[in-house]
Amino acid sequence: xxxxLLQRLRRFHDHAFPQxxxxxxxxxxxxxxxxxxxIGCSDSRVVPYLITGAGPGELFLVRNVGAxxxxxxxxxxxxxxSAAIEFAVLNLxxxxxxxxxxxxxxxxRAMYEDVPPAAKHLGHWLDLGREAxxxxxxxxxxxxxxxxxxxxxxxxxxxxxxxxxAEVEARRLSLHGWHYVIEDGEVHVFDLASxxxxxxxxxxxxxxxxxxxxxxxxxxGDG
Ligand SMILES: [Zn+2]
Numbered sequence: 001x002x003x004x005l006l007q008r009l010r011r012f013h014d015h016a017f018p019q020x021x022x023x024x025x026x027x028x029x030x031x032x033x034x035x036x037x038x039i040g041c042s043d044s045r046v047v048p049y050l051i052t053g054a055g056p057g058e059l060f061l062v063r064n065v066g067a068x069x070x071x072x073x074x075x076x077x078x079x080x081x082s083a084a085i086e087f088a089v090l091n092l093x094x095x096x097x098x099x100x101x102x103x104x105x106x107x108x109r110a111m112y113e114d115v116p117p118a119a120k121h122l123g124h125w126l127d128l129g130r131e132a133x134x135x136x137x138x139x140x141x142x143x144x145x146x147x148x149x150x151x152x153x154x155x156x157x158x159x160x161x162x163x164x165x166a167e168v169e170a171r172r173l174s175l176h177g178w179h180y181v182i183e184d185g186e187v188h189v190f191d192l193a194s195x196x197x198x199x200x201x202x203x204x205x206x207x208x209x210x211x212x213x214x215x216x217x218x219x220x221g222d223g
Contacts, residue, residue: 036094037085038060039154045102060092067151094173097164099158101180103144148188176189191205
């Protein structure tokens with residue numbers, strides 16, 4: 001009896017793949033030309049293809065704990081997320097970068113708690129969001145605000161990547177800050193003009209903004 005995962009692989013190949021065969025053949029022959037770099041949290045409840053309605057070849061995905069963007073650094077470390085950003089902008093020439101945080105994010109909550117000593121990489125990684133932490137007890141409202149502030153923090157860090165800044169200033173690239181509310185199925189998009197997050201149902205844009213005008217700190221609810 002094949003195990004569960006093997007059964008799923010066979011089911012995909014036999015039943016789901018045939019309807020995509022032509023599309024994948026085209027993507028192999030012509031190469032991939034995704035228009036969007038999607039930086040999302042690894043959380044299993046965030047499903048980028050469902051949320052955006054994208055199909056094969058449309059999203060260049062980077063997922064990590066918290067949907068964080070590391071600082072642009074020139075040391076010799078293994079900067080996986082940074083490498084993906086460079087590749088997406090320089091090689092794929094994407095037109096959009098989405099940073100998508102979400103409700104009930106374990107990474108955001110973990111910043112208010114002690115990280116187990118054995119998780120030394122995790123503790124260091126969470127430093128990328130700490131600037132968004134509020135000096136309050138982490139109730140539901142504070143956590144939501146922290147999740148949103150963390151998204152804006154990553155957008156600001158993206159602008160420190162020279163190739164990102166150059167493309168944004170040339171208006172060939174737009175940045176989008178999203179906060180996905182799992183239980184509502186709705187993305188709230190960051191609006192640079194107001195500094196707040198607006199539900200997609202009432203938003204006037206998907207979060208693009210003149211990020212070259214971004215002030216030092218655009219984190220909503222600062223202070
Ligand atoms: Zn998360």
